[in-house]
Amino acid sequence: MADGGCCSKESSRRKLRIIPQHDAEKYIQLQADKPGLREAFVNSHKGRGVFASKPFSKGDFIVEYRGKLLSQDSLSVIETYSETQAAYLFDFQWNGKMWCLDASLEDHSLGRLVNDEHKNPNCKMRTVQVDGIPHLCLFANRDIVPGEELAYDYGDSDWPWRKQV
Template sequence: MATRRRKPPKQDAIEHAVKALDKTAELEVQYINSFKGRGVFAKTPFRKGDFVVEYRGELINSKESQRRRRTYHNRCAVFMFDFYWQEKTWCVDAAREDGSLGRLVNDDHKHPNCKMKRVITEGKPHLCLFALKDINEGEEITYDYGGTDWPWRKQEDKQSDATESFETDIFRTTEQTPQRSSSFKTQEDKQSDATESFETDIFRTTEQTPQRSSSFKTQF
């Protein structure tokens, strides 16, 4: 029996992004615990390099992103993902609970199994996760948010150090929630078709509160 030919990851990402579809036959949401909340898990194996899921939300410009940061609760602001494109800062705001899976993928800065890349199609950027390595069925999907000041990382570090030290302060919150990347370095895909480009890793920054866009006021 002939095996089904593997679809090129970039093509796979573009097809799902254009239709705003997730791989619901291959991914599922599970509740993990009170600390992590929900996460996204593989229902079937993924191979290294495969497109996994898009971080889908509403695309907004920097001005609108800053306005929303001032109005959002931190629990919503953490769903905002800033990134740099065409010499400007943009934001994908996924604060709205819309059933999409990408917004629920958890951070893992030590052993992530996916990385975020920017895929451009039809003149619009999409933030897509691709497998860094083979992912087994039942494994949680994770990626490195970038930065260092995410509050849960501080709590994880304190938990890991508990066997060696005892601290009086459990956790001190900051006034602003750390953000997703407002800048990053990429290599441009040297394809002649400018409507579709594929770029390297995108990380979130922690200088501003991460947010996901709920409105879009800009021109591409």
């Protein structure tokens, strides 16, 4: 008798990989952070950060950078922001227009706490569209191990913390 069940057992042991785009859309719709992340105080220079509490593979969706979406027409409001508030603003282009995501309001979401790393980031920001609205999401640039701080490149801006030693 042939052992036809071995292959199905083998394939059932393999973990099916969730499509990162679908994973991002799921957590965007839930307006929730994905399990496997934790907030922790890093130091007085960085403040808080986000750390992996489980492994992530290259390409995985990690977390959404949630906040208030400001269109090109309403960008003048950001001129009133303090330097601390301005650090939570993310400018991006979508559908040929400039947009800004304002994550300055403390809402207990983790995406707003991911720190800047311009030399060797382990995440990259991508725009994911859900119901015609852009959402900023971080995806793993490489495999990430438990305990590792998540970080992405904030861009070529002249950030004050990049000047500090």
